[in-house]
Amino acid sequence: MYRQTLTQLAADLRARRVSSVELVRAFLARIEASQRDLNAFVTVTAEQALAQAEAADRALAAGRGGALEGVPFGHKDLFCTAGVRTTCGSRMLKQFISPYDATVVSRLKAAGAVMLGKLNMDEFAMGSSNETSYFGPVRNPWNRALVPGGSSGGSAAAVAARLLPAATATDTGGSIRQPAAFCGVTGIKPTYGRVSRYGMIAFASSLDQAGVIAASAEDAARVLREMAGFDPRDSTSVDAPVPDYLAELDQPLAGLKIGVLKEFFDTGLDAAYERCVREALAVFERLGASVREVSLPNIPLSVPVYYVVAPAECSSNLARYDGVRFGHRCAEAHDLEDLYKRSRSEGFGAEVKRRIMTGTYVLSAGYYDAYYLKAQRVRRLIAADFARAFGEVDLLMGPTTPTPAFELGAKVADPITMYLNDIYTIGANLAGLPAMSVPCGFAAGLPAGLQIIGPHFAEARLLNAAHRYQRETDWHLRIPEAYA
Amino acid sequence: MSAWETVIGLEIHAQLATRSKIFSGAPTAYGAAPNSQACLVDLGYPGVLPVLNAEVVRMAVRFGLAIGARIARHSVFARKNYFYPDLPKGYQISQYELPIVAAGAIEIVLEDGTVKRIGVTRAHLEEDAGKSLHEGLGAFTGIDLNRAGTPLIEIVSEPEMRSAKEAVAYMKKVHTLVRYLEICDGNMQEGSFRCDANVSVRPVGTEKFGTRAEIKNINSFRYVEKAIQYEAARQIELIESGGKVVQETRLWDPDKGETRSMRSKEEANDYRYFPDPDLLPLEIDAAYIEAVREALPELPDAKAARFVAAYGLSAYDALVLTASRELADYYEAVVRAVPEQPKLAANWVMGELSAALNKDGLEIGAGRLSAERLAGLLVRIADDTISGKIAKEVFEAMWASGESADAIIEAKGLKQITDTGAIEQAIEAVMAKNPAQLAEFRAGKDKLFGFFVGQVMKATQGKANPAQLNELLKKKLPG
Numbered sequence: 006m007y008r009q010t011l012t013q014l015a016a017d018l019r020a021r022r023v024s025s026v027e028l029v030r031a032f033l034a035r036i037e038a039s040q041r042d043l044n045a046f047v048t049v050t051a052e053q054a055l056a057q058a059e060a061a062d063r064a065l066a067a068g069r070g071g072a073l074e075g076v077p078f079g080h081k082d083l084f085c086t087a088g089v090r091t092t093c094g095s096r097m098l099k100q101f102i103s104p105y106d107a108t109v110v111s112r113l114k115a116a117g118a119v120m121l122g123k124l125n126m127d128e129f130a131m132g133s134s135n136e137t138s139y140f141g142p143v144r145n146p147w148n149r150a151l152v153p154g155g156s157s158g159g160s161a162a163a164v165a166a167r168l169l170p171a172a173t174a175t176d177t178g179g180s181i182r183q184p185a186a187f188c189g190v191t192g193i194k195p196t197y198g199r200v201s202r203y204g205m206i207a208f209a210s211s212l213d214q215a216g217v218i219a220a221s222a223e224d225a226a227r228v229l230r231e232m233a234g235f236d237p238r239d240s241t242s243v244d245a246p247v248p249d250y251l252a253e254l255d256q257p258l259a260g261l262k263i264g265v266l267k268e269f270f271d272t273g274l275d276a277a278y279e280r281c282v283r284e285a286l287a288v289f290e291r292l293g294a295s296v297r298e299v300s301l302p303n304i305p306l307s308v309p310v311y312y313v314v315a316p317a318e319c320s321s322n323l324a325r326y327d328g329v330r331f332g333h334r335c336a337e338a339h340d341l342e343d344l345y346k347r348s349r350s351e352g353f354g355a356e357v358k359r360r361i362m363t364g365t366y367v368l369s370a371g372y373y374d375a376y377y378l379k380a381q382r383v384r385r386l387i388a389a390d391f392a393r394a395f396g397e398v399d400l401l402m403g404p405t406t407p408t409p410a411f412e413l414g415a416k417v418a419d420p421i422t423m424y425l426n427d428i429y430t431i432g433a434n435l436a437g438l439p440a441m442s443v444p445c446g447f448a449a450g451l452p453a454g455l456q457i458i459g460p461h462f463a464e465a466r467l468l469n470a471a472h473r474y475q476r477e478t479d480w481h482l483r484i485p486e487a488y489a
Numbered sequence: 490m491s492a493w494e495t496v497i498g499l500e501i502h503a504q505l506a507t508r509s510k511i512f513s514g515a516p517t518a519y520g521a522a523p524n525s526q527a528c529l530v531d532l533g534y535p536g537v538l539p540v541l542n543a544e545v546v547r548m549a550v551r552f553g554l555a556i557g558a559r560i561a562r563h564s565v566f567a568r569k570n571y572f573y574p575d576l577p578k579g580y581q582i583s584q585y586e587l588p589i590v591a592a593g594a595i596e597i598v599l600e601d602g603t604v605k606r607i608g609v610t611r612a613h614l615e616e617d618a619g620k621s622l623h624e625g626l627g628a629f630t631g632i633d634l635n636r637a638g639t640p641l642i643e644i645v646s647e648p649e650m651r652s653a654k655e656a657v658a659y660m661k662k663v664h665t666l667v668r669y670l671e672i673c674d675g676n677m678q679e680g681s682f683r684c685d686a687n688v689s690v691r692p693v694g695t696e697k698f699g700t701r702a703e704i705k706n707i708n709s710f711r712y713v714e715k716a717i718q719y720e721a722a723r724q725i726e727l728i729e730s731g732g733k734v735v736q737e738t739r740l741w742d743p744d745k746g747e748t749r750s751m752r753s754k755e756e757a758n759d760y761r762y763f764p765d766p767d768l769l770p771l772e773i774d775a776a777y778i779e780a781v782r783e784a785l786p787e788l789p790d791a792k793a794a795r796f797v798a799a800y801g802l803s804a805y806d807a808l809v810l811t812a813s814r815e816l817a818d819y820y821e822a823v824v825r826a827v828p829e830q831p832k833l834a835a836n837w838v839m840g841e842l843s844a845a846l847n848k849d850g851l852e853i854g855a856g857r858l859s860a861e862r863l864a865g866l867l868v869r870i871a872d873d874t875i876s877g878k879i880a881k882e883v884f885e886a887m888w889a890s891g892e893s894a895d896a897i898i899e900a901k902g903l904k905q906i907t908d909t910g911a912i913e914q915a916i917e918a919v920m921a922k923n924p925a926q927l928a929e930f931r932a933g934k935d936k937l938f939g940f941f942v943g944q945v946m947k948a949t950q951g952k953a954n955p956a957q958l959n960e961l962l963k964k965k966l967p968g
Contacts, residue, residue, distance in 0.1 A: 085536045098535065105529060107536060204536040211766035239538050240768050318766055321568050324579020325533040329632065332535075341630075345572055368570070368761035377763060 006031050008484065011076060011170035011224040018065055018075040025058035025065070025075030029119055032077040036121065036168045039488070042149055045163040047082045047092050047140050049122040057119045064117070072231055074117030079172040081160050082123040083130060084110050084215075085204040089120075093206045094128040094138040094156075097326050097333045097352030107204020108236045109173060109215050116231040124159030124172055128354045129323065130180055130208040132156050133426040136417055137356040144413070145187060146485040147451055151410040154184030154426075160218045161188040166488040171219035171228050175205060177212045178311050179405075179430025182442035185218050186405035186454025189444045191471065191481055192218040193225045196461050197437030198243035200229075201236030207322040209315035210241075212434040221481050222443065222471035226250035229464065245462065253465045254472040259293030261470065264398035267300045269429050269456075275408045281446030281453035282404045288477050289402075289470070299398060301390040306383050307431040308424060313367050313380035314435075319357075320364025326352060359420065388436040395460040400470055404429055405442040405454030429456060439464045443471045444480035452480075492693040495721040496701075497656045497686060498648035499713075501663050502641050503673040504617070504681040505548045511616045511640035512539030512582065519679050523622070523633035531638040533577030538767050541566075545640040546771065548672040549589045549614050550781045552642060555670055555788055556609050558593025560778050566614075566768045570761040574632050575619035583643075585762045588613035589771065595646075595666070596790060597658040598808055607659050608647035615641050642672070648687065648698065653717035657710050660684055661812070665789050669814045683708045688720045689734070699724070700734040704748050706741050716741040720748050792817055800824065800831035809839055815853045819860050826864030830871050837867060841881065845888050857891035866894035874904055876955055907954045909961065912945070915953065916965050919944045930966055941966060 006028065009017070017023045033051050040046060054077070061075035080086060083093045085103035092098045106114065114120075127137040135143040135158030143158040145151040146166040153162040157174035161184035164172055174181040176194035185192030193216045200215040207213060215232065219225040230251065235244040265286060270279065286296050328334035328348025335347035353361070367376035394401060406426060416423040433440035438458055445455035455474075459467045475481050510517055513530035530537045553560045567585035590612035596604050617639040622631035644663060650656045664682060667673035675682045684707045689699035704720055707713050724734050738757070739748040764770075787795075789811045796807035796817075811817045816838070823834040842863065846853060866887065870880050875898060886897045898904055919941060920927050930937040941962055945953055 083536075091535070093535070101535065103535065105534075203538050206535045207767075209766075238540060240540050241538075241766075317763060321570050321580050321761070321763070324570060324572065325535070325577060327572060327574075327579060329574050330532060330577060341574065365761065368763055370759045370761075373761075373763070 007035060007167040009170075010220050011073075012221070012227055014170055015073060015076055015227065018061075019070075021065065025061040025077075025119060026055060028075065029054050029058040029077050029121065032121060032169060035166070035488075036163075039166055039168055042487075043144050043146060043162050043166060043168075044141050045125055045143050045159045045166070045168060046079075046122045047094070047125050047138075047159070048090055050089055050120060053089070054119050054121045061117055061119060071115060071117035072227065073113065076118050076171075077121050077169055078113060078118035079121055079124050079160065079163060079169045080110060081126055081157055081172065081174050083126060083175060083206040084173055085206065086110050086120070086123065089123065091123065091206065092140070093130070094126040094140060095352065095354065095357070096139045098206075099139065099333065101332055103204075105204065108201035108238065109232050110204065112231055112234075113173070113228075118228075118231075121169060124157070124163055126159055127156035127180075128357050129206070129319070130156040130175060130177055130213075131319070131356050131360055133179070133183060133423055134411075134413075134416065135159070135184070136413065137354055139354060142413055145410050146488055147189065147410070150412055151451070152187065152413050154187035154406075154410065156180040156184075157192075157218060158184050161185050161190055161192065164188070164190045164218050164220060165485060167220075167484055171217055171224055173215060173232070174218045175208075175213055175215050176430075176434065177208050177214075177315060178434050179427040181216045181218060182405050182430050182440060182454065182456060183426060185442040186444075186452065186456075187410040189452030189480065189483060189485075190218055190220060191222055191225050191441065191443050191475075192216065193222075193229060193441045193464065193467065194433065194439065195229065195233060195464050196243075196439045197434075198241050199247075199439070199462065199464065200232050201234075201239045201242045203236055203238040207318075209318040210322060211318060212311075212315060214434070222441070222468050222475055223251070223254055225441075226254060226468045226472070229468075233464075243462075248465050250465050250468050253469050256469050256473075257293065258289065258470060258473050261289070261292075261294035261400065262398040263289055263294050263296045264299030264394055264401045265296055266304070266401055266403040266429075267298050268304050269403035273407045273425075273428075274404055275448055277448035278404055278407070278409060278453045281448055282402075282455055285443075285445040285455045285474065285478075286402060288474055292473055292477065294470075297398070299394045299401060301387070301394060301432070303383065303386045303390050304432050307387055307435055308428055310380045310383045310387065310435060311427070311431045312363065312424060313376050314384065316360040316364030317368050317377050318364065320361045320368065323353075323357070323361055328352075356420070384435045387432055391432070391436045391438060391458075391460075399459075400463075400466065401458040403456050405456040406430075409448045409451035409453060433458050437461065439467055441467050441471055443474060444483070445478070446480055493690045493721070493725045494693045495652060495717070496648050496689045496691060496698055497650040497653075497717060499646045499650070499656060499660060500685040500687070501644040501646075501660065502683050502685075503644065503663070503667050503675075505545050505640040505642055505672055506674050507542055507544045507548070507640055509542060510638035511542050511545050511614065513638055515638065517639050521635055523631065524635060527619075527634040527637055531577065531634055533579075539582060539765075541768060541771070542640065545614055546589070546773070547781060548640075548670070549612065549642055550773065550778060551670045551672055551785065552612055552644075552667065553590035553593060554778070554782050554785060555666055556590075556593030556595055556612075558590045558609060558612070560773060561587060561589050561591060562773055563587065564589040564613075564771045564773075566765045566771070567762045568765045571758045573618070574630065575621050575634070575637070577619065577634060577637055581616060581618060582765055582768070583615035584613035587770075589773075595659060595662050597655065597662050598804075599658070600654065602804065605655065607649050607655075610645045610647050612642050612644045615643060617641050648689075648701075653714040653721070656686065656717055657714045660710060660713055662789075665812055669786060669789055671786075677708050680708060684713055686713065686717055686720075688717055688724070690721055690724045690728070700736050702734065702736070702748070703738045704741050705738060705751065712741060712743055715746060716748060719746065723748065786814070800835070802832065802835055806835050806839065810835060813853065819853050822860030823864045823867065826861055827867045827871065830867055833867055833870065834864070837863060837884075841884050845884075858888055862887060862891075862893055869894050869898060873907060873954060874898065876951070879951055904952065907957060909957065912949070912953050912957055912961055913965070915945050915948050916941075916958075916961055919948060920965070927966070931968060938962065938966070
């Protein structure tokens with residue numbers, strides 16, 4: 006059962022070939038069995054899931070129910086879920102129970118998805134290896150000595166090990182695509198503003214975007230269709246109709262113009278990884294697409310720009326965790342300053358503190374112009390590079406990451422090396438563009454990811470290209486041996 | 490000792506009279522139980538986002554148009570970052586580099602009657618913080634977040650006022666204006682309208698500004714005057730005794746009548762302003778601005794000018810009568826009922842009526858006396874049914890009972906005696922009763938004329954028409 010895609014499971018549920026309760030039991034058993042090895046979940050909500058599955062079965066029996074009725078599902082642990090704790094991977098919110106559901110959560114609930122639990126992540130989504138989680142690192146199902154990527158490491162590992170058919174994830178600088186690449190699964194980060202951020206705990210507001218990690222592009226399309234759309238509670242969400250992503254999946258690719266990002270092949274790309282990506286490009290050519298090289302001259306500046314803008318926003322976004330109203334509060338504060346200092350010192354981990362410090366610095370009087378304003382200017386140049394490229398091609402492609410998954414602990418001591426992991430993914434966030442990672446082979450036995458970037462609101466085109474590719478290949482159907 | 494000039498700029502915070510908050514749907518009602526008017530957005534819960542209340546934009550544009558300012562087609566909300574327990578998000582959403590209203594002006598009338606134009610640098614939208622409560626909580630501080638997220642417009646003047654009196658006149662004018670525009674209830678006790686003052690001094694005739702102190706926590710017109718006077722005197726004394734004014738924030742203590750240092754420039758927060766990424770820039774188009782302009786009411790200056798032209802009032806009276814829209818409306822309602830007597834109406838509205846309202850601590854319109862009833866009284870003065878003096882007595886009875894002037898004149902028999910025969914009779918009786926005084930008067934003691942007026946008035950219970958009485962006495966007394 007667990008080998009099936011979400012699309013197949015949804016069809017089986019609808020046809021009553023399987024019940025939601027059966028599915029939920031089966032996936033819960035897999036979650037339980039893997040938790041010690043993978044640590045993909047922070048919270049498992051077995052009882053609620055079974056109750057919800059029973060209700061879904063009743064709805065299905067009556068011929069009712071939403072598009073995802075009865076489908077087992079999981080949420081990255083930064084989506085607020087009423088009554089179920091939302092930790093954001095932090096000691097700060099270890100016991101935080103949200104009084105409300107995030108818009109994404111309530112939409113998927115309305116579509117009938119059954120939540121089995123909350124997925125582990127880097128603390129406040131800050132990290133590229135899932136090692137900054139207060140609840141311990143997630144491990145890569147392909148090799149448990151390796152990291153699953155981050156920050157949505159729990160979502161990617163859970164889907165890779167088929168603990169869930171799909172899960173929500175978020176992407177601020179690559180947090181959906183990089184773990185999807187490391188774990189050999191499909192992930193999509195939609196256009197900024199396509200999916201509501203209401204109820205999604207903020208890291209960097211101008212970059213954060215919710216998306217989905219699934220086994221295939223078709224599954225991702227099915228979930229995204231339910232998540233996307235305008236939300237009056239998020240001023241940055243865009244009031245534009247959501248196309249039927251499924252309807253366009255099978256469009257032929259003949260005539261599609263693909264640009265290959267020159268700069269992504271210039272520096273530090275693993276040779277075996279590059280071969281996987283080149284082979285994938287050849288598949289697209291066979292499908293009738295044309296492939297040409299495209300240059301984005303300012304893209305090498307995306308990492309420094311990102312590490313000014315994202316920390317600046319995070320330093321402000323995380324100011325609300327002060328021990329006063331919710332979250333961790335230090336014991337026996339003797340005055341206000343002591344309450345602030347100790348609550349925050351104890352509640353946040355090292356990487357979060359590093360970014361708060363960096364962000365506070367770049368916004369300070371005397372430094373604002375040199376760092377924050379300049380970074381915003383370069384950000385516009387990068388966005389302009391992309392806009393120019395999309396005047397010539399329909400989609401941009403390249404590797405998702407420079408290397409496959411690395412060993413746990415290999416980069417924790419060196420933040421700069423860690424940050425360079427996101428060198429190919431950050432550009433799409435800075436420009437607000439939709440981007441995907443699709444499994445495209447194995448480099449030295451580890452999954453490699455093909456990244457596809459499109460113009461604003463071109464999710465349907467991305468999913469169409471990825472789906473046609475997945476009809477020709479079976480990389481996305483491979484399951485790590487230990488979980489097969 | 491050289492002469493000093495005081496330089497003042499004011500920052501006025503006016504709470505916008507919306508039903509819900511600036512970035513959430515929670516109500517803005519005053520005086521509710523602590524934390525009962527704060528929703529998750531106001532509490533700064535994880536994951537929540539602000540959504541701008543369209544009504545605050547309309548109100549800010551109304552204000553901008555009323556002071557002839559530039560309305561920004563593109564303005565930006567920024568975060569002002571600092572830690573304080575009553576600031577739930579750790580930042581206040583405000584406008585910094587690109588405010589919604591810029592470069593306007595407000596005219597005030599000085600004591601000598603000249604008009605002075607005070608520049609308004611900018612007016613921007615922002616959210617209020619909550620309140621810290623210290624009473625009855627022992628060693629703890631309580632936080633009430635009902636006020637958090639209440640919409641404010643901060644109105645920043647140029648440093649163009651030169652005395653505490655000018656500052657008060659400016660503040661009163663802004664107060665009048667926001668109430669005319671119906672964008673703020675102006676209630677200073679509840680903190681809906683409050684003010685910070687930037688004060689410095691310089692030798693008369695010099696250009697360069699002195700070092701300024703910012704005085705916080707001034708919430709009445711009287712305190713603005715006192716605080717500025719105190720602060721200017723403090724600075725002058727300091728300089729004259731060889732000291733130097735330091736740039737700092739000072740708190741006005743109304744109980745002690747003094748300002749005292751809160752924090753110096755060095756201790757000031759670095760607010761790390763940056764554009765709020767949760768809110769898109771605010772874009773306003775010309776059609777919107779025009780629609781708001783069309784809906785503007787007649788403003789105080791225009792109304793005062795019209796009162797002078799249409800009713801022949803003095804500039805001063807027109808200014809007093811247009812100080813609030815309610816007062817002006819009341820006055821005009823009186824005039825509509827006695828169109829021939831606009832000046833008499835002005836005297837009564839500014840005199841007896843205002844005094845009675847003041848005495849009872851009431852707002853215009855809150856007393857029992859409607860404009861139509863007051864007009865009824867004025868009609869009886871105009872047609873000589875009663876004298877001005879009797880009218881005051883009638884007014885008092887009307888104020889207390891709410892009855893009409895005619896009913897009271899009738900019931901108390903206060904109708905003026907205009908019958909010459911009746912007055913003559915009374916005069917003759919008084920002359921007969923006071924032969925000694927009459928003899929003295931006839932011997933040349935003119936002062937006794939007043940004595941006879943008083944006696945006749947007494948005999949007629951004040952009802953004798955004064956003009957007629959004078960006339961008749963002049964005829965009869967000389968014999």
